[in-house]
Amino acid sequence: MAIPEPTHGYSLADISWMLEGKHFAKLSRLVQLEKDNLKPVGFIGGPPCPDFSVGGKNKGQHGENGKLSGTYIDLICTLKPDFFLFENVKGLYRTSKHRAFFEEIKSKLRSAGYVLTERLVNALWYGAPQDRERILLVGFLSGSERFNFDVASKISLFPWNLHEREDAEVLKSLPWPERTPFRENGGIPPPEGLPLELTVEYWFQKNNVLQHPNSGHVFKPRAGLAKFKVIDEGDDKKKSYKRLHRWRYSPTAAYGNNEVHLHPYQARRLTVAETLAIQSLPADFLVPPTIPLSSMFKTVGNGVPYMLSKAIADSISVFISDKG
16 A cells, blocks of 8 residues: 655654653644644554553553553643544543543643543444454644634534444344354355444455465464364454454454464464454555564554544544534
8 A cells, every 4th residue: 555655754762752852842843833834733642552451461550551641641731732532442441440540631631721522432333344442532622723613612513423334333232143163164154134344254355365465474383283173163252262253243353462363264373464354454555574473463453443543533534624
């Protein structure tokens, strides 16, 4: 996929460095430059979330990753972009010990002049073949001259459901196929009456994963694992060694921390091409072959599903343009 270079380039600096010395000075200049051109400036980020995950170590705001959420908020409050998006795992929203930190974050942002709206969303609602819940917090700077409307009076109209499926609330309660004994390369006809566009197999075919440039990027055990052949298709409730069902959506695409996700009807792990499809990325999107295999999977798994990202980006764009 041909993606244009960012106007102001890239930075590999840690976000905590952005509040210090030359990194802060440079970022501050760039923010002001865009503001002077009367262009709305936005910060969009999802700080690392394992410390808030219900399946993680629950170190919260005091964990090394959890601290970065606080740093991101400090950066917003200091540089005052016109809008921001903060994304994190549902544990930050639903777990009482972390919810207090989330409320503290929001209080700090309101004190800095932001009007807020939040929602717990699922990637499935926006067309991605994946059951992945995330809390999204969006804020707009009150009084910004880059907006031609009063954000406080309009925030209740933020179009969260602009691209949400009409059947979003009932999707997970539909009669999806359960476990099926594994048969290598065996066929299972597609079920009737279900939204097949939300299934793993639909996206594998849509993205032509067998011909994708990342189709050969897969972890291969040194010796054939008999375990790969005894786990049922659709048995994805374990912490690891989850086998996806071809005619169902995938569980959260998490490929670190020893999680192993198996191909529905082949005795192997998923390829990078297949994980990109599960993240609902366009077929021509690829991961550079020069990076280590473990980094490939971590990069894909840490991303926000494309269909969800695009939907929320469109919602922010519509809100800012005052066309909602």
